[in-house]
Amino acid sequence: MYYKIKLQDKVRVPPGRLGEDLKSVVLDELQRQLEGSIDKEIGIFIAVTEIHEIGEGDIIPGDGAVYYYVEFDAVVLRLAMQEVIEGEVVETTSFGAFVSLGPIDAMLHVSQISDDFINYDEKNNTLICQESKRKISVGDTVRARVVSLSLSERDPHESKVGLTMRQAGLGTGTWLEEDLLHGGDVADGVKN
Structure with missing residues (x-):
């Protein structure tokens, strides 16, 4: 069955994209990272649909990227035995x-x-x-x-x-x- 769920994750924004619209970059990165992937607890990721909140960014020395805590919606397929x-x-x-x-x-x-x-x-x-x-x-x-x-x-x-x-x-x-x-x-x- 298909579900729309709200999730939280940490998203890495590469240094070359820091000057762009943050919400668009975070959405792109989440879509690239999650769509088509499988998490046995969550399901098969179909689409990341909306960004609700972007928290403060963290910088890790030597990386150059900024890591943001993000709350977002995703559509997933969860299959179950006998469904x-x-x-x-x-x-x-x-x-x-x-x-x-x-x-x-x-x-x-x-x-x-x-x-x-x-x-x-x-x-x-x-x-x-x-x-x-x-x-x-x-x-x-x-x-x-x-x-x-x-x-x-x-x-x-x-x-x-x-x-x-x-x-x-x-x-x-x-x-x-x-x-x-x-x-x-x-x-x-x-x-x-």
Whole structure:
């Protein structure tokens, strides 16, 4: 889930930027430093949006920069185990689909799509359920549940998020619409 949070941090303003508008420089430095990074307690930083307060600056001998205590707002994504999320399929492969959650992609393995056997149509980049003929293609919006979560603060690109759609109320937008039209939950093409 996305959150707007208020944080405090110390920001280094390089000597070459001391003559510029302080608020703009602090915002730039925080954005450069935080956006795209991961803190396991706070979440995945999407954006630093506003500077509320800039405190007195500290000078460290031999550095030349000024360090300011700053209070600011940031937008973060916090994922939790078993959370239901929505994302867009950005790639399909023979072993599953990659789903964009915004700042991070998640993996939807073929074993977590359906009880059906899944065929991969490489020509059309589509995963197809053998019996129900339901499909997953690039550009589809999916609703899925987080089943594995491994976030790396050191290297955000090494973070891994696993998803499942093997429960009622989960699937592509088309699947969910079909389920509603059939008067209830439909799992893998069989009415409950």
